[in-house]
Amino acid sequence: xxxxxxxxxxxxxxxxxxxxxxxxxxxxxxxxxxxxxxxxxxxxxxxxxxxxxxxxxxxxxxxxxxxxxxxxxxxxxxxxxxxxxxxxxxxxxxxxxxxxxxxxxxxxxxxxxxxxxxxxxxxxxxxxxxxxxxxxxxxxxxxxxxxxxxxxxxxxxxxxxxxxxxxxxxxxxxxxxxxxxxxxxxxxxxxxxxxxxxxxxxxxxxxxxxxxxxxxxxxxxxxxxxxxxxxxxx
Numbered sequence: 001x002x003x004x005x006x007x008x009x010x011x012x013x014x015x016x017x018x019x020x021x022x023x024x025x026x027x028x029x030x031x032x033x034x035x036x037x038x039x040x041x042x043x044x045x046x047x048x049x050x051x052x053x054x055x056x057x058x059x060x061x062x063x064x065x066x067x068x069x070x071x072x073x074x075x076x077x078x079x080x081x082x083x084x085x086x087x088x089x090x091x092x093x094x095x096x097x098x099x100x101x102x103x104x105x106x107x108x109x110x111x112x113x114x115x116x117x118x119x120x121x122x123x124x125x126x127x128x129x130x131x132x133x134x135x136x137x138x139x140x141x142x143x144x145x146x147x148x149x150x151x152x153x154x155x156x157x158x159x160x161x162x163x164x165x166x167x168x169x170x171x172x173x174x175x176x177x178x179x180x181x182x183x184x185x186x187x188x189x190x191x192x193x194x195x196x197x198x199x200x201x202x203x204x205x206x207x208x209x210x211x212x213x214x215x216x217x218x219x220x221x222x223x224x225x226x227x228x229x230x231x232x233x234x
């Protein structure tokens with residue numbers, strides 16, 4: 001009996017002094033680089049004329065002085081080039097892990113606005129929404145009437161959303177990119193969208209611990225047999 005108590009104590013100590021749980025890094029966004037060549041994993045909503053985001057392989061031509069626009073990276077990105085006014089969006093939902101150590105939301109964007117700079121309500125917005133589509137946090141937006149002018153310069157943006165994800169652990173959330181354009185002088189490109197979350201990874205006992213436990217078990221069995229043989233011979 002004392003032998004098995006010692007074994008149980010050894011196991012408990014092994015767990016107690018094992019290294020702290022490691023963090024597993026997970027991207028909650030699928031097809032964030034659009035390299036599937038389509039918008040799989042994403043949903044779109046268009047303006048009143050049905051215009052919305054589409055995959056761009058370098059042949060789509062924004063209106064204005066620009067010609068065919070190369071993807072921001074890789075072979076594809078997502079591009080919205082409206083001819084008419086209204087808002088269009090690109091959205092993806094995901095489930096937040098039950099435990100979150102940290103969360104970083106990143107994407108590359110290029111917003112083009114040329115001419116008609118004084119038109120109100122030109123705006124590119126990025127939000128985190130709940131499962132019914134209500135905005136719970138606006139992560140980024142250009143100024144009304146357009147902050148970024150000219151042909152547009154690619155920007156790599158990153159945001160620490162740890163507190164937001166920790167407050168919504170286990171819930172379904174979404175990221176939504178929305179461009180509200182009043183006419184054809186504004187367009188938006190997106191690429192490299194990610195929601196990197198660090199969550200606990202279960203750490204099993206090291207193999208050496210299991211080998212030691214197996215050895216102790218074998219010794220215990222041998223001792224039990226010896227005691228039993230001694231008892232029978234007596």
